[in-house]
Amino acid sequence: MSINNSVPLSGPAAHPKLRRRLDWDRIRSISPVYLFVLPTVILLLVFFYYPAVKGIITSFQYVDIRGARWVDFANYERVFGDKRLLESFKNLAFLALFNVAVVTTLPMIVAIFIFRLKNLTAQYWWRVAFVIPIVVPSVATILVWRWMYSTDGGINIVLSAFGLEHLARGWLGDRNTVMGALAFTSFPWVAGINFLIYYAGLQDIPEEVLDAAVVDGAGSFRRFSSIELPLLRPQMRLLVLLTLVFWLRSFELPLIMTNGGPGYASMVPGLRMYLAINRDFDLGYGSAIGTILFLLVLVVTLVQLRLTRTSDDLV
Amino acid sequence: MQRLKNFRHDVPLHLILLLFAIPTFFPIFVMLSISGKDFFQYGAQPLLPTLPFNFSNYEVAWSFMSNTYLNNTVIIGTGVAGVMIFGSLTAFALARFSFRGRKLLFYYVLAVLAIPSTVILVPLFMLIVDLGLTNTRWAVILPYAASQSFAILVMYTFFYNLPKELFESAQIDGAGFFRMYIHFGLPLARPVMSAVGVFLIWLFWNDYVWPSLVLSDPQIQTVALRLVVFYLGRTVPEPGQGMAASVISSIPLIVLFLVSMRTFIAGLTSGAIKA
Structure with missing residues (x-):
């Protein structure tokens, strides 16, 4: 046609x-x-x-009910002049990097352990088991973790069961522990899409490669370091970038857990943007933050396209 | 004998996996356990399950959540239908037809993957206000229906990889775009479309941020939104009731998972392409 x-x-x-x-x-x-x-x-x-x-x-305007007027870079000056907001970028970096470290290790290790089971039925059911937690909506998961961190919540109960009552505290109310608590949420960070992506990658490894390794007498660790790890590198690269973009754009976790508190201790830029709409009706300021996040996402995505080049192959 | 050897090989792996599985399922265990406790049971034993299991928590939570299920059905149903119908048409056109501007359209669709809807949250909110759609279901449906790029990419890849011969005879018969789409495209794409559909249902069911901005009317709120309103609201519920509401909000996804496990997993893995 x-x-x-x-x-x-x-x-x-x-x-x-x-x-x-x-x-x-x-x-x-x-x-x-x-x-x-x-x-x-x-x-x-x-x-x-x-x-x-x-x-x-x-992002270059001031908006209120009467309309919009131009304010040049005033919104950006407010963003970069606000020390507390700059701190929130540090929180974002902490959460993003922490999750990158997690996503490149634990889900992969579990996927490999499951893949190495000799019993195929067991393989299947373990795989299902690590997918199941995904049926709990993320909001519900966050609410349950919110309870875990409360003064009479799960973490403190477990601590006192091990005789560590002196460590117990309100984890989300303490500015020294709140970011650690946010990062620790959904420990051990295995279940879900990340794990499935690694598993799919393992399934793509040609059987001959693994058989050859066995014939050559490669041990368990050698098989990991010389075959599985290098061949899973594309999945790892993909997940690193997906994780970075995810944390740049989402703020559901601090929104529901702490609303950025105590004070500003667990604020992230995305949440500040949300509050600019929902609480302050400060739309120009919110747009400035959104534009900065947009640029960061764009950089990450372009790097990803650079590294994978899938789009060129398909057109 | 071989089976025994295999079993011996597997035992340490099972133990390590169990070590990961216990903390993974701990929050779900907590949710179920507390959801059955009344106020006094919770006070005496906040963690481990207690008897009798208190279904009245579920009644209280349900009375608060019941109308949201219709909203979710309408909002997610319409949104996903929009993506499936319009997205598959575009994917089919891109993959099987050459027309002027095809490449441009491809990049036009693809580039949207670099614009997550949360970074355009402010202008999107202003747009919905300007259109007068706040507090209507359309405020959520339309942005959902527009989130097609990922679905188009997956369906495009599928259509693109179909053998040419399949379409040649139809073309000779003079079948037009729409007939080829209806008779060849749609029936063949059913598996890939259901995988994408299930993934989108899961994604939209999880969405909290956008509905919380545009749906303040309790009558049209979504499940996730209502759950948070209930849990963190002015009159904080008993822990058992809050957890019961969390369980209730998961049930449709559990059912979806049980009836379509394979498709569900395929859909989630196809989500990997999403940037």
């Missing part, structure tokens, strides 16, 4: 009546495809491209 765009200048088309019919034919031959992709084009335009541009514009 390629489209012929050349319009004949003479011949039958020159005749007014015939020309009209020919144009109609052309429109009919073009229309189906364009018509069917139109809803997607419009939806993406209205709900992604327009807001993205509008957000950048708004």
Whole structure:
């Protein structure tokens, strides 16, 4: 269904009546495809491209009920002049890097252990077991962990069961422990998509490679260091970048656990942006934070495209 | 004999895996255990399960959550249907037809993956306000239906890898775009589409931030939103009731998981492409 765009200048088309019919034919031959992709084009335009541009514009404005006026870089000056907000970028970096460290180790180790089971039925059920926790909505998981950290909650109960009552405290109310508590949430960080991605990667390793290793007398650790680890590198790279983008864009965890508190101790930039809408109606300021996060996500995504290049292979 | 040897090989692995599984399931155990405690049972033994199991907690939580299930069905159903219908049309057009602007459209769709909806939260909120859609289900449905890029990418890859011969005879017969889509595209893509669909249902069911901004009317709130409102609200519920609400909010996903385990796992793994 390629489209012929050349319009004949003479011949039958020159005749007014015939020309009209020919144009109609052309429109009919073009229309189906364009018509069917139109809803997607419009939806993406209205709900992604327009807001993205509008957000950048708004970040240079002050918005209130009477309308918007230009304030140049005032919003950005507020962002970079606010020490507490800059601290919140540190919190973001801590959470992101901590989770990168976690995601490159624990889910992979568990996936490898399961993959090495000789009993295939057991393999299947262990895999299911580490997927199941995903059916609990993240909001519910966060609420349960919120209880764990409370003064009479699960962590303190476990601590006193081991005779460590003196360590017990309100984990989320203490500015020294609150960030550690947020990072510790969903310990041991195995269950879910990360684990599945590693597992899928292991399944893609050709059997001959593993058989050859056995014939060559490679031990368990040698198999890990020379085969599994190098061949899982694409999955690892993908997960590192997915994790970075995830923590750049999401703030559900501090929002529900602490709302950024105590004080500003567990604030992240995304949450500050949310509060700019929901609490302060300070839309210009919120847009400035959003634009900064947008740029950070863009950098991470471009690095990812650079490293994987899947898009070029497909077009 | 071989079986015994295998078993011996597996035992230490099972033990290590168990070590990971116990803390993984601890929060779920806590949730279920506390959800059955009344006020006094919780005071005496806040962690381990106690008898009798108090179903009245579930009644209280359900009376607070019941209307949200219809909202979730309407919002997620319409949103996912939008993605599936429009997204598959676009994916099919991109993968099987050459037309002017095809490559441009491809990048137009793909580039959206670099715009997570939370970084455009402020302007998106302003847009919904300008359209007068706050406190309507459309405020959530439309952005969901627009989140197609990932689905298009997965379906595109599927359509792109179908053998050419499949479509050649149809083209000779003079079948147009829509007929080819209905007769070949859709039926073949059913597995990949259900995987994507299940993934999207899971994703939208988990969404809290966006509905919390635009749905303040309790009558149209979503499950996740209502759960947080109930749990952290002005009149904080008994711990048992809060946990019961958490369990209730998970049940539809549990059912979805049980009836479509394979598809569910395939869908989650396909989510890996999402950037």
